Amino acid sequence: MGKSDIHKKIFAVLAFSSLVFLIGITIVLFKEGLPIFRIVKPLNFLFGKYWYPTYDPPDFGILPLILGSLWVTAGALLVCVPLGIGSALYLNELAGPKQRAFLKPAIEILASIPSIVFGFFGMVVVAPFLQKLLNIPVGLTAFTGSLILGVMATPTVCSIAEDALSFVPKSFREASFAVGANRWQTLVKVTLPAAGSGISTAVILGMSRAVGETMTVLMVCGGAAVIPKSFFEPVRPMTATIAAEMGEAVTGSPHFQALFAIGMILFLVTLVFNIAAEIISRRFRLKLGLGR
């Protein structure tokens, strides 16, 4: 066996190991989570309004938690889409080399700040500030969570959108200029549509990032397990519930299984997001003639 064969095998094992982890995690998630449906009907679990897992009798309704996640994710999108795509456009279309050299690393550093730091910052600085500014009873709300999650997801959106913009062939723009379009017209009518699906991918991956974030939402969203009525009230996303309660839920108990079932639902949600992102980005490559 030649040396290159060995190398090939080693790398094959490494590459397949993530598949093994993925399958292992999926199996455990479903094995531990599914038994809850023997106790609660799936529809009552998904659409139940009360989450009282440790009382007798317990309530396992996760509708408030699902809505909490949705509200916070939607709010985060309102922040990270304009910020991320706006910065990507600026970086790609307008910024000079000097500004790029400074801005790109700055955005990447923003991505590398640990989520607990964002959470702590939100809890100690942003929440009290918003509480005073808006004169609301408490600053730990869906709005605060959205704001901070949005900032956290901005680097993801920005760097993927920027890649998408830079993949638009130069010839497209040149052709546009050649027929007399100005810079704005070229941007809106040519560049953006050409990069459109890449930008959609950026948005969807930003969404995945926001829906899966745990530590920050646990710390800044307030954690009230009620169906949200306003952005300025506390909510409790699904991830925060798992993080707060898993530590001391009795292994194998209905509470434990219910938390795994929440994990299952989160897994399915992010899986759908990722598949959508993959399909869209494949279409995008074909459209630009970059496919195989």
Place this chain on the structure above:
Amino acid sequence: MVWVKKIFLLTAAATVFLTPCFAESLTIKGSTTVLPIAQACAESFMDDNSGADISVQGGGSSVGIAAIIDGTTDIGNASRPIKDSELAQAASRGVSPKAHVVAMDGIVVIVHPSNSLTALTKSQIKDIYTGKISHWSSLGASGGKIVVIGRDSASGTFEAFTELALSKAKTRPDALLEASNQAVATVVAKTPGAIGYVGLGFVTDKVKALTVGGIECSKETVLSGEYSLARPLFMYTNGKPQGLVKEFIEFVTGEIGQHLVEKNGYVGLK
């Protein structure tokens, strides 16, 4: 040099196979409230006694006591005294559970320092946490809507508060959830309309502790039994503890153990 290798291998094999025989093992099960104490003490105890192997599990007080009755654990943790029915069950199996008080649990109700209230009764606390009272004005204080802060349902402090202050009633669903004693204290310190509860060890000067039924929570009032949001925490053994079990219980009630008790936010016995 083959013999050197052989001896080395033999020694290695002997170490691997014989260690479990020399290591004494101890199982602790039960109340999640006592869990942090048992965990911290077990870690510290094992640092000092490398031969001891202690495994600590949660499960709740009933699980801890049931395990003592079944003989499946050496120490059963409980945040309540044993019930008569459990005693009868134990007697029928020839088990005589013995209680060891290892710490006291005192819960303090805290508000923002700007709040004009200094005292609440137990029933007022219950009304606030179950949703009957929602505005500070109903209690004769200013501050608008009450921001009720609770703990995650898995925490021991939550369990104790639900039992002692709320008589097991459900906390209102719109109560905020914080995942630790520190987080509750931080949020209350930053939110003028907030009310929260923490273990006695977590009260800082940035929050205001309220008296409950006119009694201030302190080490003295908890130990004397005057303060109502307090309870003893137990470790149960089968009969008089012996050997490693005895050593461990003595360690927990001793100086280092009681230091760890206070460090985890509970009230020490001395």
